[in-house]
Amino acid sequence: MPRRSVAAPEAPFPSTSIIRCLLALIVIGASTVLLPVLPAGAQLETRVRDIRVEGVVSVDTLRVRNGLAIQVGDKYRPAAVRDGVKALYRLDLFSQVEVDAEVAGDSIDLVVKVTELPRVSAVEFTGNKQLDADKLREKLTGYNSRTAGTRTQLDAVAALNELYREEGFPLAEVSASFTPGPRPTDRVLSMEIREGNRVQVTAITFEGNARILD
The missing domain is CATH 3.10.20.310 (membrane protein fhac)
Known part of the structure; x- marks a missing residue:
């Protein structure tokens, strides 16, 4: 699965030429999803600047955004992204869901890539x-x-x-x-x-009805 390159970030990220993002590997159903995870200190200050959806054909983009349950301006949390991916699978609309996180200055852009079910x-x-x-x-x-x-x-x-x-x-x-x-x-x-055999009710028998006649 291709991995999106990540540009060198600005403060408050560490002042290194390249951020080496960890890759959190999760398996949902038959699909594997790779999620970039920023260093813990950076996650506390990083917010989602933009959310883009790719790969939709007949499913409305808004439905994907609502299913992800992450809004522009939210703090970037890998756990929330993983939960969003699981929620999108539960819609039973996609055979594969992948979320890429792109560093954009001191913010994160999320790219949601989906493959619709036939x-x-x-x-x-x-x-x-x-x-x-x-x-x-x-x-x-x-x-x-x-x-x-x-x-x-x-x-x-x-x-x-x-x-x-x-x-x-x-x-x-x-x-x-x-x-x-x-x-x-x-x-x-x-x-x-x-189909089996047709079942017909031919009689109803009551038991224990001492005071009421059948």
Whole structure:
């Protein structure tokens, strides 16, 4: 992963020609994020001068800024940056998040680089016999534009499980996975279904009702 060069800072940083920043290595999911960490003394006085967002395609830049939860003028704290990176991953919109810190005089500029998750371009069903694909697809209306992330999978499984329960199939098992779509940024949401047998209530028996007749 490329590392952004850091210019020589002015006071109150140490008066050396080059600041050797430590690299705090954190691993979130399958991605590795490198965060420059300034010396402890410098961190106490350093404030964030600017925040730039790179790599967004369909996600609003403001959403990235709000997710990072760091404002221009805040004190620069590596721990806050790490927390912001984790928060951005929890949005389930990005496959990779990287934050570079650039020294700008006695301030810091943060550059947030994101790689968006692919988008669902189609939904397919296998194993459904009692409920047709149109009925299932109606339950998943709007999923064609969602990000191909874990939250989308969980929501789709929950929605179809609910539908099958309503239709009398409480034993149905539903799973979701992604397969490549026609373009590199596309994913097909594949729903695999084991419907099981329809369950019908034929009788209700009450026990312990000594005073009230069935």
